[in-house]
Each structure stands twice: as C-alpha cells, then as structure tokens.
Amino acid sequence: MLKSISKGLLLLAVEVLFFGLFVFFMKANQTSTVVLCLLLFVGIGLLFRFWKKGNESLSCLFREGKGLARGGFVVMLLALPFVFRDSPYLIHICVMAGLYAILALGLNFQLGSTNVVNFATAASYGIGAYTSALLAVHYGVSFWLGLFISGCTASLFGLILGFPCMKTKDYYLSLVTIAFGLIVYALLVNFSWTGGPNGIANIPSPSFLGHSFRDPLHVFGVELPPQSNYFYLVFLFTAGALVVAHRLHHSRVGLTWNAIREDEIAARCQGIDVTWYKMLAFCIDAFFGGVTGTVYAHYIGFISPENFAFIVSVVVVTMVILGGMDNVFGVIIGAILLTILPEKLRAVEDFRLLLYGVIVVAMLMFRPQGLFPQRLRTYRKGKP
Amino acid sequence: MSELIQQGINAVLLGCTYTLIAIGFNLFFGALNVVHFSHGDVCILGAFLILILYALAKALGLLVVLPPWIWVPLIMVLAMVLTGLLGAFFERVVIKPFRYAPLLMVLVATVALGMIIRETVRLSFPHGSNPQIFPRMLPQKSFTWGGVLIRTDNLIIFGMTLLLITLMFLLIQRTKIGSAIRAVSQDGEAAMMMGIPIDRTVAATFFLGSALGAVAGILIGAYNNIIRFDMGLMGGVKGFSAAVVGGLGNVYGAIIGGLILGFVETFAAAFIPGGTPYTDVFAFLVVIFFLVFRPSGILGEKIYEKV
Numbered sequence: 001m002l003k004s005i006s007k008g009l010l011l012l013a014v015e016v017l018f019f020g021l022f023v024f025f026m027k028a029n030q031t032s033t034v035v036l037c038l039l040l041f042v043g044i045g046l047l048f049r050f051w052k053k054g055n056e057s058l059s060c061l062f063r064e065g066k067g068l069a070r071g072g073f074v075v076m077l078l079a080l081p082f083v084f085r086d087s088p089y090l091i092h093i094c095v096m097a098g099l100y101a102i103l104a105l106g107l108n109f110q111l112g113s114t115n116v117v118n119f120a121t122a123a124s125y126g127i128g129a130y131t132s133a134l135l136a137v138h139y140g141v142s143f144w145l146g147l148f149i150s151g152c153t154a155s156l157f158g159l160i161l162g163f164p165c166m167k168t169k170d171y172y173l174s175l176v177t178i179a180f181g182l183i184v185y186a187l188l189v190n191f192s193w194t195g196g197p198n199g200i201a202n203i204p205s206p207s208f209l210g211h212s213f214r215d216p217l218h219v220f221g222v223e224l225p226p227q228s229n230y231f232y233l234v235f236l237f238t239a240g241a242l243v244v245a246h247r248l249h250h251s252r253v254g255l256t257w258n259a260i261r262e263d264e265i266a267a268r269c270q271g272i273d274v275t276w277y278k279m280l281a282f283c284i285d286a287f288f289g290g291v292t293g294t295v296y297a298h299y300i301g302f303i304s305p306e307n308f309a310f311i312v313s314v315v316v317v318t319m320v321i322l323g324g325m326d327n328v329f330g331v332i333i334g335a336i337l338l339t340i341l342p343e344k345l346r347a348v349e350d351f352r353l354l355l356y357g358v359i360v361v362a363m364l365m366f367r368p369q370g371l372f373p374q375r376l377r378t379y380r381k382g383k384p
Numbered sequence: 385m386s387e388l389i390q391q392g393i394n395a396v397l398l399g400c401t402y403t404l405i406a407i408g409f410n411l412f413f414g415a416l417n418v419v420h421f422s423h424g425d426v427c428i429l430g431a432f433l434i435l436i437l438y439a440l441a442k443a444l445g446l447l448v449v450l451p452p453w454i455w456v457p458l459i460m461v462l463a464m465v466l467t468g469l470l471g472a473f474f475e476r477v478v479i480k481p482f483r484y485a486p487l488l489m490v491l492v493a494t495v496a497l498g499m500i501i502r503e504t505v506r507l508s509f510p511h512g513s514n515p516q517i518f519p520r521m522l523p524q525k526s527f528t529w530g531g532v533l534i535r536t537d538n539l540i541i542f543g544m545t546l547l548l549i550t551l552m553f554l555l556i557q558r559t560k561i562g563s564a565i566r567a568v569s570q571d572g573e574a575a576m577m578m579g580i581p582i583d584r585t586v587a588a589t590f591f592l593g594s595a596l597g598a599v600a601g602i603l604i605g606a607y608n609n610i611i612r613f614d615m616g617l618m619g620g621v622k623g624f625s626a627a628v629v630g631g632l633g634n635v636y637g638a639i640i641g642g643l644i645l646g647f648v649e650t651f652a653a654a655f656i657p658g659g660t661p662y663t664d665v666f667a668f669l670v671v672i673f674f675l676v677f678r679p680s681g682i683l684g685e686k687i688y689e690k691v
Contacts, residue, residue: 179668
C-alpha cells in the first residue's frame with residue numbers, strides 16, 4: 001500500500017518536473033534561454049536512451065500507474081491556460097499545435113497506416129474552413145452545425161478525390177493529390193463568391209450556452225483570456241481525434257490498413273476490400289481536415305487561400321514523418337514540436353520552411369521510423 | 385483563323401517548356417524508376433543562376449566588351465552546366481541513399497528537397513519573395529507574317545528547344561554514354577553485369593536532365609520577363625503531368641505530353657470565356673482524366689504488376 005502510494009507520488013513528481021520544464025520553456029523570452037532548454041531536453045532524451053536501467057524503471061513506473069499518469073497529464077494540460085493567463089500568445093500557440101495535431105492524426109491514417117502519400121491535406125482543411133465560414137457569414141449558420149456540415153463536405157470531397165486515386169498508385173497517386181490541392185487553391189483564389197484572394201473576414205465566434213468565445217472565460221473566479229475558450233475546445237477535439245485514431249489503429253481497420261501498406265496484392269488475396277478501406281482512409285482524413293478548418297476559421301476570424309496552400313500539406317507530412325509514422329502519440333508530438341519550435345525560435349522564423357525540409361530529408365535518411373517508431377501491437381486475452 | 389494560328393504559336397511555345405521539363409522526368413524515371421519531384425525547382429534554379437551570372441558579368445564589364453551573340457550563349461551554357469552539376473549533386477545526396485528503400489521515402493524526400501531549394505533561393509536573393517526581373521537577353525523585335533504577329537525571341541526560343549531536343553536524341557542514340565543510359569533504363573542490374581558503371585551513368589542522366597530543365601527555366605523567365613522562387617513547384621507538377629500524359633519513361637512521349645498540356649492551357653485561356661484564371665484547373669483535369677483512363681500515357685507501355 002505504502003509502496004504503491006510512494007510510486008504514485010514519484011510518478012506525479014516526474015510529470016510535474018517535465019511540465020514545469022515545458023512551462024519554463026514556453027515562457028522563456030530570450031533565444032539563449034530557449035536554446036538552453038532545447039539542449040536540456042535533448043540531453044534528457046539522450047540520457048534515457050543510453051541509461052538503460054533508468055529508462056526501464058521509468059517506463060515500468062508509467063506502465064504500472066497508467067491511469068494515474070494519464071489523469072495527471074490531462075489535469076496539467078487543462079491547467080495550462082491558468083499558467084499562461086498573462087500571455088494569450090502562448091495559449092494561441094497551444095491552440096495551433098492542437099489543430100495541427102488533429103490534421104497530422106488525420107493524415108496519419110493515409111501516410112502512416114496505408115502508405116498513401118496524400119499531399120491534399122491543405123485542400124480538405126481549406127474546404128472545411130470555407131464551408132463553415134461561408135455558411136456562417138452568409139446564412140448565419142451556427143458554428144456547431146457548421147462543424148458537422150463542413151466535416152461532411154470535406155469528406156465528400158475526400159471521396160471525390162479518392163476515385164481517381166483508386167485507379168492510381170505511388171507517384172501517380174501523389175500527382176493526383178498534388179493536382180487536387182492546386183485545383184482547390186486555384187478555385188479558391190479565382191471564385192468571386194469565396195472572396196477571391198482577399199478571403200473571408202469577420203467570421204463570427206462560436207458561442208456555447210450563451211457564452212461567446214470572444215469573451216474572457218471565468219473559471220473558479222479566475223479570468224482567463226478569450227483564447228482559452230478555444231484551448232479547451234481544441235483540447236476536447238484533439239482528445240476525441242486521439243481516441244478515434246487510437247481505437248482505429250487497434251481495431252481490425254487499422255490492421256487492415258497496415259496489411260495494405262505492407263503488400264497491396266497480398267492484402268487483396270486475403271480477401272480485403274482494398275478499395276473500400278483506402279476510401280475510408282481518404283474520408284476520415286478529409287473529415288478531420290474539415291473539422292480542423294472550421295475551428296481555425298472561427299478562431300482566427302479571417303481566412304484566405306494562402307492559409308491552405310500546398311506548403312501546408314507538406315508541413316503536415318513533415319509532422320507525421322518526424323513524429324513517427326503510424327504511431328498515434330508520436331504524430332501528435334511531431335505536430336506539437338513543429339508548431340512550437342518555430343514560434344519560440346523567432347530568430348530562425350524566416351528559415352522555418354527550409355528547416356522543415358532539412359528535417360524531413362535528415363529524418364528519412366537517419367531515422368526513417370521517426371522519433372517514436374510504431375510499436376508492435378500486443379494482444380492479450382479479453383482485450384482487443 | 386489568324387487568331388487560331390496566333391494561339392497555336394503560344395501553345396507550342398508553352399509546350400516546349402513543358403517538354404523540356406518532362407524529358408528530365410522521363411530520363412530520371414528510366415534510369416532509377418524514381419520521380420524527382422523537385423525537378424521543377426532545379427529548373428527554376430537554372431533561371432536564377434542566369435540572374436547571378438548576368439549580374440556577375442555586368443559587374444566584370446563583360447557585357448560591354450563582348451557582343452551579345454557571344455555572352456548570351458556563354459551565360460546560358462554556363463547556367464546549364466551548373467544546373468546539371470547541381471542536379472547530379474542532388475541525386476547523389478538525396479536520391480541515392482534511398483535506392484533500396486521503400487518508394488514512399490524517396491517521394492517525400494524529393495518533395496522536401498524541392499522545399500529546401502525554393503527556400504534557399506528565396507532567402508539568398510534580396511527581396512527573394514518578390515518576383516525578380518529577368519534580364520532581357522534576346523532581341524525584342526517582332527514582325528507580322530500573314531496577319532500573325534511573331535516575336536523574334538519566341539522564334540529563337542522555339543529554335544533553341546528544337547535544337548536541344550535533337551542534340552539530346554543524338555546523344556542518347558549515337559554516343560557511348562547514351563547507350564549506357566539506355567541500357568541502365570532497360571535493366572539496371574543487367575547493365576551493371578555488362579560492366580556499365582551505374583553510378584556514373586545515373587549521374588550523367590541527372591546532369592543531362594537537369595541541364596535541359598535549366599533551359600526550360602530560362603525559357604519561362606524569358607517568356608514572362610520575371611521569375612519567382614516558387615514557380616518551380618507549378619513547373620515541376622506540370623512537367624511531371626506532361627511526362628505522365630505522354631507516357632512516363634518514354635522520352636518521345638514527353639514531346640506529345642508537353643504539347644497537349646500547352647494546347648489545353650492556351651486554348652482554354654483563349655477560347656473559353658472567362659477561362660484565363662482557370663487554365664491550371666483545366667490542365668490538371670486533363671491529367672487526372674489521363675491517369676484514370678490511360679495511366680500508362682499515350683506512348684507508355686502497359687505495366688502489369690507481378691507478384
């Protein structure tokens with residue numbers, strides 16, 4: 001009894017330590033402090049890589065107290081807006097990280113699980129954003145309804161994109177998705193009813209039970225900046241996406257996707273309906289993209305085609321590759337890292353895309369499985 | 385009628401550019417079964433090299449000393465050679481490590497390489513995000529012939545493309561390195577067993593393709609009078625599309641594919657009311673149509689998948 005309590009306390013202490021480091025890193029203003037923090041993180045990572053015993057005991061600790069570890073993690077994330085309440089900008093970064101995490105999770109179904117290199121993430125992201133923005137601005141449709149409609153619209157477009165993609169593979173498939181992304185971009189720029197290159201402005205903020213998301217949030221007598229509304233919303237969505245992705249990964253569907261990835265012909269011979277499962281990946285990815293786009297549009301309040309250019313797709317691909325293909329948690333960490341790092345390292349802001357490119361090539365060369373490789377599924381009796 | 389011919393000339397010119405890029409894609413695909421997604425950026429790099437060389441020549445005072453008919457070809461050939469070397473370098477650094485890796489990796493790596501090239505160009509030029517004015521190196525004259533306005537620089541562009549493509553075919557069909565390239569593209573392993581140095585041949589292929597691509601970049605710059613760092617993305621996708629329409633891996637197909645794309649775009653802009661902003665959309669719809677109904681392209685062989 002005493003032993004388990006002390007173990008739990010140790011676990012929480014480790015989590016709090018890491019959380020404190022993260023907060024310190026986020027709040028650091030000077031580039032030198034940021035770089036020092038980064039070096040510290042890398043150092044800790046390397047230490048646990050080579051210090052086998054510590055690594056084992058720590059992972060054992062976390063495996064035993066799984067529920068506690070997760071609970072503590074969630075509580076700390078929920079407390080972030082309280083910690084950052086003086087600087088809404090930091091909350092904004094966290095919101096963007098969450099949005100990118102959802103996008104990356106969606107893409108992971110294709111790029112990671114099924115080996116379909118889709119460069120049209122930005123297209124579904126944009127379609128979702130424009131659908132709900134147009135509905136809200138012209139017809140006064142509420143955010144929550146728009147969320148559903150734009151997710152479905154994006155899914156529909158994912159389905160449409162899926163048709164030519166079923167007939168093609170490898171390079172040709174990527175060409176189709178790139179072409180699709182460029183077509184959507186060109187249409188968004190040239191249609192007059194989408195606002196053309198100027199985009200759509202004054203997209204209304206959502207409201208929930210009479211509380212507008214534009215107003216500050218009052219929790220336990222503490223006034224939090226308006227961004228924290230979105231923080232909690234995005235946190236909820238990311239958690240939902242994580243659960244969906246995790247369950248899918250461990251279900252028959254995830255296994256089927258992996259089978260298609262390993263060998264499409266062999267999968268077909270096993271009686272797998274390859275077309276159906278690939279289409280499913282396209283639709284789910286597009287749905288995630290559409291939902292993310294909606295939240296983004298209503299959060300920022302202004303969208304233009306530039307937000308949904310080809311480069312956004314490449315950035316999301318980078319996140320999936322850095323985090324680790326087909327590892328749900330790895331992908332999220334990849335997305336968070338690549339959103340936060342450029343924001344914190346203002347000095348290299350201009351080199352952001354260059355850095356992404358270098359990261360992708362370097363990762364593919366030296367660690368193709370990503371920072372957090374996909375682990376083999378473990379099956380136990382009574383548990384799926 | 386003269387309108388039709390006028391637009392036809394424009395279409396052929398655009399088609400020439402796409403053909404030059406598509407030849408590169410076909411050469412690379414033949415040599416390594418790889419699609420070099422950053423090839424378009426390498427081509428635009430050629431145009432930016434012209435900018436650098438032009439500024440350099442201007443600073444050295446060469447433009448005044450030498451007559452234009454010497455320094456223009458000189459700069460162009462230099463830019464071609466440099467781009468070719470860069471192309472071979474990129475192959476060695478980014479594509480070669482993935483020769484035996486899953487296809488996904490080289491695909492993503494080349495897309496990332498494209499981003500690296502674009503950003504490097506953007507960051508290393510002053511005001512790199514803005515369009516750069518391309519030096520007017522060709523004579524800006526024009527004459528009418530049967531009611532059709534013909535620009536001299538366009539005529540030169542067309543003649544140059546024709547000459548280069550002919551030279552390339554001669555190189556591939558008649559020379560020793562050309563037959564090595566063909567052998568490697570037919571069967572790399574068999575070629576290796578016949579004693580063909582595969583690395584050197586692949587490097588030569590990338591040199592050749594990138595040098596031709598540089599000409600395409602220069603043509604884009606000369607035709608529009610401006611170049612921008614991100615033109616390579618669209619150029620690369622269009623060039624790859626042209627290669628696919630013609631039949632990937634077939635060098636003759638590049639000409640047909642390039643011309644088809646050129647005609648589709650030009651005629652969509654000219655004869656469909658309000659179609660000018662949507663030329664890219666029409667071009668990509670044609671490409672997707674081809675990919676769905678004839679994935680092997682017009683001249684490509686049908687590929688049967690073996691287990």
